[in-house]
Structures are given as C-alpha cells and as structure tokens.
Amino acid sequence: MSKHFINDPSSIVLQSLQGLCAINPKLSLDPNNKGPNVALICGGGSGHEPSHAGFVAAVCGNVFASPGPTQVRRAIELVDNDKGTLIIVKNYTGDVLNFGLAKEQFAARNPSKVDKLRFLVVGDDVAVGKTQGSIVGRRGLAGTVLVYKIAGALAQNGASLDEVYTVAEWASRNIATIGVGLEHCHVPGTLKFEIGMGIHNEAGVRRLPQVPPLSELIETLLDLLLSKSDPERGFLPIRGSGKDKVVLLVNNLGGLSELELGGIAREVITALSAQGVAVLRVISGTFMTSLNMPGFSLTLLLLPSSSSTAALPEDVILRLLDAPTSAPGWKWTSGVPPSPLLPLPRVLTSQRVADQARKMRAQDVQSFTHAVERVCNALDKAEPEITRMDAVAGDGDCGLTLQTGALGVLVHLRSGSISGEDVVGALVAVSDVAAEKMGGTSGALYPIFFSALAQALATSDIRVVAVHDWSRAVSAAREQLYAYTRARPPSRTLVDPLAAFTEAFSTNPSDLRSAVKKAAEAAEATRDVEAHVGRSAYVEAGLLKRERVPDPGAWGVKVFLEALARAE
Known part of the structure; x- marks a missing residue:
C-alpha cells in the first residue's frame, strides 16, 4: 500500500469500478x-x-x-x-x-x-x-x-x-503488437509521503511516514480544500448545511494507473456526499502532470448559489463545461451528475440452472459416495508430499490447492448436496466447489474437466450411469479440456496421467485398475520429461534434472485415480 492511493488491496478493483460507474452513469456493474x-x-x-x-x-x-x-x-x-x-x-x-x-x-x-x-x-x-x-x-x-x-x-x-x-x-x-517500457510496475499490496507537492517537484506542505488508507487521505485533502476553521485555508466560501454544489476535477499527475484514478474518484464523491456537498459534475483524467509523478490532485469548483451575484449562473457554467470540444487534452465527461454509489453484494451469486436436466443415478449410489470420500481423503493426506514437490517444480501451492478443493467437496458430500442419486448434479457441484475453493491452474483445469463430464452425461439419454457411460464421458471431457490448454503428453503436467488413463479406460472400460496403473506410470515418468508448458516451464531445467521431482499436478491426478480405484 505504500506506493498506491488505496484503502485495501483486496477492494481496489471494486472501488475503482464503482468510481467508473459514478463518473459515467450510463455504465453499470451488473x-x-x-x-x-x-x-x-x-x-x-x-x-x-x-x-x-x-x-x-x-x-x-x-x-x-x-x-x-x-x-x-x-x-x-x-x-x-x-x-x-x-x-x-x-x-x-x-x-x-x-x-x-x-x-x-x-x-x-x-x-x-x-x-x-x-x-x-x-x-x-x-x-x-x-x-x-x-x-x-x-x-x-x-x-x-x-x-x-x-x-x-x-x-x-x-x-x-x-x-x-x-x-x-x-x-x-492479422494483428501484431510489441511493447517497451522503462521499468516494471508496482503491484498494490506488496517512504516518504508528501501532501501538497507542486507540479515542478516542489516539496509538499506535510510529510507522512507512510501512505494512509485512501479514505483517510481524502478526508485530509478535503479538509485542506473545504476547511472553515483553518485560517490558512478557507479559500472557498463554503456555506455548509448541504447548500454547496461543486464540480470535481480528479487530475492524474502522470504516474497513476486508471485503476487507481477510478477508486480515488469514488472515494472523493463518497466523502463529499457525507459532508453534504453536492457534486454536479465529475471530470477525471490526465490534465496537468508533473512528468510521471505518481500522484494526483483534486480540484473543486464551487458553483454559485441562486442568490449569488456571480457573473454567470450555475446552469450556464455547467453548459460551458459540458460543451463539446476538439481539444485533444480534454477528456470525455458525462454531462450529468454522478450516479449514487450503492453498495454491492459481496458475492455475485449464480442464477439457477436454466435447463433442469433429468437426474441420472449411479449404478451403486453408496459406492459412488464412498469413492468421492476416498479421493478427498487421499488428496488431503497427500498435501505435504505434493507441496514438497511443488516447492521444487513450481510455486509451492499445488498440494494446498488440491487439499482445499478436496475438503470443500467433503463438506458438500457430508451435507448430502453431492450424491450418487444425481450424478450430473454431483459433478456440477464438485466443479463449483473446486472453482470456488481452489486457485491456480489446477483450480481451473479440474472444474473444466468435471463440467465437461457433466455435459457429456447430461446430453445423453441414460438414466443409470454405467461403466461404459463413464468411459465415453471421460474421453469427451479430455477433448473439452484440450480446448483450453496446449499441454499434450508428454508435457510434464497433469495432462500426462490424465491422457494415459483416458486412453486405457476408453479401450477397456471394465479394467479400471489397469487404466489407473497406466496413469501412475505416466505421473512417475514426468520426473524425466522436459517441461515445455505448465508450472515447471519457468523453473531452471537443470534443477528439475538434478532433483527428479515428478510434476505435482500429475502426482495429484495419480493420487486421485488410485484412491478412486481402491477397494473399500
């Protein structure tokens, strides 16, 4: 936060988008x-x-x-x-x-x-x-x-x-692009700070040891703009009591991202509203910079009241500001007051399924439930081992990712929302849980695969899912997965054991154990496969050769399938 004007890294995107919608009331977040x-x-x-x-x-x-x-x-x-x-x-x-x-x-x-x-x-x-x-x-x-x-x-x-x-x-x-930059950017959330700096790099009037949350900073800046008690301020004849109307200019001094600028606009509009000041126009953008100074300025134009003796009334001033111009430095403005900043729900909940598919039951409902439970428990237990592998071959989170997804599925399984009485519903639920709880590449690949499994079964005419139905669905899901990843065996990714399993299972659906054995062999073989895609593609090749660590994602598939085939 020390290099960005934000309240909290976790809320910057939502706040910036709210500010964008306030600046342009024609936009909506939902x-x-x-x-x-x-x-x-x-x-x-x-x-x-x-x-x-x-x-x-x-x-x-x-x-x-x-x-x-x-x-x-x-x-x-x-x-x-x-x-x-x-x-x-x-x-x-x-x-x-x-x-x-x-x-x-x-x-x-x-x-x-x-x-x-x-x-x-x-x-x-x-x-x-x-x-x-x-x-x-x-x-x-x-x-x-x-x-x-x-x-x-x-x-x-x-x-x-x-x-x-x-x-x-x-x-x-038919498009080609090349980029160039002087230095890398700084990501929010990962000093000396001055208020009142000039546009020629002059020192500010206040120095703070660190950047405060954006809401606190805006309160400080507005106090300097609107204070009636500070004899050194009071440049605007503010009347208070909700009688004041202003035009707000949020100016980028050169080094701020549009992301931050939208969040700043939102915060200022919110703070002015809390003080009873009506904002009739918001103008936001890069107007006067100090080269690439990472900062911004706020300007308030206090509009005349109905009883004022100003040369021009409020509506004429607004019309002049709204008038179109070809000046290239002027930014588009909405020509209307900002829209109210309404709170949004924390989570956008998905609409219910539009097509209510016919329920398909597993051949053995109890065995289906036990198989799901075994897989989840196995992935939970394997977390330390997979995490150790990923510490060498990736970014160290693969084991935790799989464990989090597995524990999430277990909660739904024990609540009865995942059941062999409705196999398609169970697969959709597993996909949802994995997508919500897991992160990284595995957190997308697993849900894609389970969603594709659900699709393959839902579009068939069966009522009871037999082994050969699973075989066809697994093959279809693999092809669907290939639409979103370029990994093909041998790739040193989870695709290696998945492809080996799918090929063997589709050839002989009645021999699940042999198919699982093929998958395990493919996972073991990733120890010696050169990485071209996936997490290991960014790891030093020499390190992988020395350590001979299998791909963590592939190992997770091995654990999954071996638990699936294990006798109760």
Missing part, C-alpha cells in the same frame, strides 16, 4: 437489460485500464489475476440472449482456463445453449518468437482491443454469432 445483438464478453486481471471495462462487457479480476469462473459465468448469464455470446480473452493461462471453465459450466447447466457460445483466444505479441511460442502461443496484448472493436461493431450491425466469430478470429490472426 446490468439487467439484454440487447438484441450478439453479446461480447472480455476480461482478465485488472491493472490494464481502460481495458477491459472500457470497451465491452467485462469481467475484472484482481490486479494481474484472472477473475474466477463464478464471476465470468455470472457475466455470461447476464448477457445471455437469443443471438449468442462471443467470449474473447487474451492468451494467458489463467484467463483461458477460468473463462473457458465458466463457458463449460454454463453449457453444462444449459445444454440447449451450447451452440450459442463461442470462445476466442487472442495472442498478438511478436516479442515471443515462433519457436518459443510454438506450444504456449503468443501473449495477448493491446491488439486485443482492435478485435473487440471490430467484433463489437459487427455485432451492433446485427451480424450472426458465426459471422462475428469468423471476422473476430480473422482479425486475431
């Missing part, structure tokens, strides 16, 4: 209206403003972190329409997996709408060479915005989903 055209959804981590919320319907995660699938699925539900929805994401693992998982979860709940969804991944970075990017592909950069613009304009003209997707896909293949 729109209820659905248009007649193909809908576009984009999104990803915050910190790239004005992307993504500045272009099309967007789902925003925390700074540089993909939003979770529950958020994305909520967006798909909100824009759901008869013409269809195109989801466009930049080529980053978290974005592809979480947006893809949301698409699959929505499709699992709404089988009749599968054909109304399209998914497009954009990679336009030429800094990643063709050899290096032959597997993972190019990263998505600013060229994605042009895809948004082209696809959005086409959709607005009434084109079909297939037409919009085809043109957008063409555009994504």
Whole structure:
C-alpha cells in the first residue's frame, strides 16, 4: 500500500469500478437489460485500464489475476440472449482456463445453449518468437482491443454469432503488437509521503511516514480544500448545511494507473456526499502532470448559489463545461451528475440452472459416495508430499490447492448436496466447489474437466450411469479440456496421467485398475520429461534434472485415480 492511493488491496478493483460507474452513469456493474445483438464478453486481471471495462462487457479480476469462473459465468448469464455470446480473452493461462471453465459450466447447466457460445483466444505479441511460442502461443496484448472493436461493431450491425466469430478470429490472426517500457510496475499490496507537492517537484506542505488508507487521505485533502476553521485555508466560501454544489476535477499527475484514478474518484464523491456537498459534475483524467509523478490532485469548483451575484449562473457554467470540444487534452465527461454509489453484494451469486436436466443415478449410489470420500481423503493426506514437490517444480501451492478443493467437496458430500442419486448434479457441484475453493491452474483445469463430464452425461439419454457411460464421458471431457490448454503428453503436467488413463479406460472400460496403473506410470515418468508448458516451464531445467521431482499436478491426478480405484 505504500506506493498506491488505496484503502485495501483486496477492494481496489471494486472501488475503482464503482468510481467508473459514478463518473459515467450510463455504465453499470451488473446490468439487467439484454440487447438484441450478439453479446461480447472480455476480461482478465485488472491493472490494464481502460481495458477491459472500457470497451465491452467485462469481467475484472484482481490486479494481474484472472477473475474466477463464478464471476465470468455470472457475466455470461447476464448477457445471455437469443443471438449468442462471443467470449474473447487474451492468451494467458489463467484467463483461458477460468473463462473457458465458466463457458463449460454454463453449457453444462444449459445444454440447449451450447451452440450459442463461442470462445476466442487472442495472442498478438511478436516479442515471443515462433519457436518459443510454438506450444504456449503468443501473449495477448493491446491488439486485443482492435478485435473487440471490430467484433463489437459487427455485432451492433446485427451480424450472426458465426459471422462475428469468423471476422473476430480473422482479425486475431492479422494483428501484431510489441511493447517497451522503462521499468516494471508496482503491484498494490506488496517512504516518504508528501501532501501538497507542486507540479515542478516542489516539496509538499506535510510529510507522512507512510501512505494512509485512501479514505483517510481524502478526508485530509478535503479538509485542506473545504476547511472553515483553518485560517490558512478557507479559500472557498463554503456555506455548509448541504447548500454547496461543486464540480470535481480528479487530475492524474502522470504516474497513476486508471485503476487507481477510478477508486480515488469514488472515494472523493463518497466523502463529499457525507459532508453534504453536492457534486454536479465529475471530470477525471490526465490534465496537468508533473512528468510521471505518481500522484494526483483534486480540484473543486464551487458553483454559485441562486442568490449569488456571480457573473454567470450555475446552469450556464455547467453548459460551458459540458460543451463539446476538439481539444485533444480534454477528456470525455458525462454531462450529468454522478450516479449514487450503492453498495454491492459481496458475492455475485449464480442464477439457477436454466435447463433442469433429468437426474441420472449411479449404478451403486453408496459406492459412488464412498469413492468421492476416498479421493478427498487421499488428496488431503497427500498435501505435504505434493507441496514438497511443488516447492521444487513450481510455486509451492499445488498440494494446498488440491487439499482445499478436496475438503470443500467433503463438506458438500457430508451435507448430502453431492450424491450418487444425481450424478450430473454431483459433478456440477464438485466443479463449483473446486472453482470456488481452489486457485491456480489446477483450480481451473479440474472444474473444466468435471463440467465437461457433466455435459457429456447430461446430453445423453441414460438414466443409470454405467461403466461404459463413464468411459465415453471421460474421453469427451479430455477433448473439452484440450480446448483450453496446449499441454499434450508428454508435457510434464497433469495432462500426462490424465491422457494415459483416458486412453486405457476408453479401450477397456471394465479394467479400471489397469487404466489407473497406466496413469501412475505416466505421473512417475514426468520426473524425466522436459517441461515445455505448465508450472515447471519457468523453473531452471537443470534443477528439475538434478532433483527428479515428478510434476505435482500429475502426482495429484495419480493420487486421485488410485484412491478412486481402491477397494473399500
């Protein structure tokens, strides 16, 4: 927090988006209206403003972190329409997996709408060479915005989903981007601080040992602007008692992100309202900088009262401010007062399933329940071992991720919300729990796979799920998973044992143990597989060769499957 004007790192995205909606009342964080055209959804981590919320319907995660699938699925539900929805994401693992998982979860709940969804991944970075990017592909950069613009304009003209997707896909293949920067950025949450600095780097009037929470800072700044008791202040003839009306200018001194600027605007509007000051216009942006000073300034224009002898009345001053101009330094303004800042629910709950699929029962309901319980207990017990592996081959959280998901499933299993009486419902519930509780790549891959399993079963005509039904569903789920990951065996990822299991199980569904043995062998073999994708791709190759640690994600699949096949 010491380098950013925020209240709390965990709330910066929500506060910035609220500020954005206050500045432009035509925007909404949770729109209820659905248009007649193909809908576009984009999104990803915050910190790239004005992307993504500045272009099309967007789902925003925390700074540089993909939003979770529950958020994305909520967006798909909100824009759901008869013409269809195109989801466009930049080529980053978290974005592809979480947006893809949301698409699959929505499709699992709404089988009749599968054909109304399209998914497009954009990679336009030429800094990643063709050899290096032959597997993972190019990263998505600013060229994605042009895809948004082209696809959005086409959709607005009434084109079909297939037409919009085809043109957008063409555009994504014909875009190239290169970036350059002087230094890395600083992520919020990870000094000397001065109030009253000039635009030529002059010292401030107050020095603080650290940056206070944004709400406290704004109170201090407004006190300097509006104080009636400080003889050194009082430059504005404030009357108080709710009689004052102002125009607010939030100015970026050069080094602030749009993300922070929106949050600052929100905080100032909230604080002025609490003091009984009416804000009739908000103008926010970069107007007068001090080169790249990481700071901002606040300006209040006190509007004349009805009894004032000012040269121009309030409405004329506002009309002058609202008048259009071609001056390139002037930012767009709404021309209306900011919208009320209403509190949002902490969690956006998903709408209920639109298509109520017929329930499918497991052949042996009790065995199904026991199998789920064994898997969860096994993953819980294996956490230390998998964590140790991931400390060498990844970022050290794989064991905890799997354990968290397993314990979450156990809670639902013991409450009866996961049951062999409704296999599709159970798979959807497992996917939901994993998506909510787990993080990282596993936290997207597992839910995608379980959602795909649910889809494969839900679209069949069976009433009791037999072994051969599971075999077909597992094969279909693997292919669905491949749509969102470039990993193919041998890849030193969880795909290795999963692919080995799927191939053996589809060949001989009656021999589950042999299929599990094949998966275990594939997981063991990851000790000697060169990493091209996944967590280990970023680890020194020499370290992996010396330690001969298997891939933690692959080992988790091994633990999962061995527990599944274990006799009671």
